[in-house]
Amino acid sequence: MSNNYQPPFYPPPQPQQPLPPYQPQPAYQPFPTPLSSYPPGPPKKRSSFKLLLTCLVVSVLALCTLVTMGSAFFTFLFPRNEPVVVVPTATPRPTVPPLKVYTVVGKPTLNAQFINSVLEYYGSPASGKGQALYDDGIRSGINPAYALAFFLEESNFGTKGIATVTHALGNIRANPGEPQYKGYRSYASWEEGFADWYRLIAKKYVVEWGLSTVDQIIPIYAPSDDHNDEAQYIRTVKWAIERWRNGYFDV
DSSP: OOOOOOOOOOOOOOOOOOOOOOOOOOOOSSOOOOOOGSSSOOOOOHHHHHHHHHHHHHHHHHHHHHHHHHHHHHHHHOOOOOOOOOOOOOOOOOOOOOOOOSSSSSSSOOHHHHHHHHHHHHTTTTTHHHHHHHHHHHHBBHHHHHHHHHHHHHEEEETTTTTHHHHOOOOOOOOSSSSSEEEEEOOOOHHHHHHHHHIIIIIIIITTTOBBBHHHHHHHOOOOOGTOOOHHHHHHHHEEEEEEETSSSSO
């Protein structure tokens, strides 16, 4: 068997060329030419819609500012006297136990300054007369707190009824020959009215009749036959005594 195999022909290898020497690259320059050397581009035109919207917003803000300033100026020139709404508050609860017996005889439980504060609180025309009311109580042996409580029930501290004319602490019927107004004793001053009431209670009710408590005195002093509500009168006097014992001016 003959062998006809012929090896493939390969061209002779080419001689290697030497590499060129390394040349360092220059530093990177993003803008080889200064930007200032370029001619300026055409100016940008603002959108007419944006310009209109900006003017509208500025106009609205200016109008709101003018309206606010005008309203404040008008309120300053022409203030309105609107009624003040007072929110009612709960009455504080008493801090001392109530009395069992309300007797008019005894030492003062209120001082002159407190009496003046009560009279001033109610706008009494007898304001400032607290010292006289206090001193008369000391001299007669009657607690001035009860005189003040009777003054409250009789005329709301001289602000209502005939006491505004008679200067009376209590509306006492006049005897023949006494200064009177519509049948009631009339006095030249509040001090005279205070002193007369103390004399009546101390001498007539306490000493002569032996009556010393509110429950005993009021049915005689202000009987229902004379168009008085005895029970309501007693409640008012007792409630006033308790309020003042707890340090409150109002009743």
